Amino acid sequence: MSRYSLATSILNRMTGVGLSVGLVLLVYWLTSVAGGAAAQARAAQLLSLPLMKPVYAACIGAFCYHMVAGIRHLVWDTGRGLERPQSQRSAYLVVAISIALMLALGYGAFVLKGHAP
Numbered sequence: 056m057s058r059y060s061l062a063t064s065i066l067n068r069m070t071g072v073g074l075s076v077g078l079v080l081l082v083y084w085l086t087s088v089a090g091g092a093a094a095q096a097r098a099a100q101l102l103s104l105p106l107m108k109p110v111y112a113a114c115i116g117a118f119c120y121h122m123v124a125g126i127r128h129l130v131w132d133t134g135r136g137l138e139r140p141q142s143q144r145s146a147y148l149v150v151a152i153s154i155a156l157m158l159a160l161g162y163g164a165f166v167l168k169g170h171a172p
Contacts, residue, residue: 057139059146067124070117077114108165115160120153 080102087098101107127149130136136145163169 057143060142063124063127063146063149067121067128070121070124073113073117074121077110077117080110080114111164112161115164116153116157119156119160120149123149123153123156 084098084102087094127136127145130145136142
């Protein structure tokens, strides 16, 4: 296995673990919503701390990379793109698409704050 395939594979697994950690935040938020107004207010206060922005940015990045790399793996499951030159091209493509998607989602989340332009 080449360096780029190895690196993208390891990064795919790491982003999967990161998404599992992010899931804990989602479950906390959902249980606070189910727990009533007081629990929701406490969770909103905690989850809106400035310290959480890098965590949310990391979750967005992990989601984008993991999704695009997962699509690459689905293509590989069909037997396509397994040759070394194709694999290297798809590795660069995964990174480029992930960054573009991450920037678009990050812009929507942090600049537009979820509101349509």
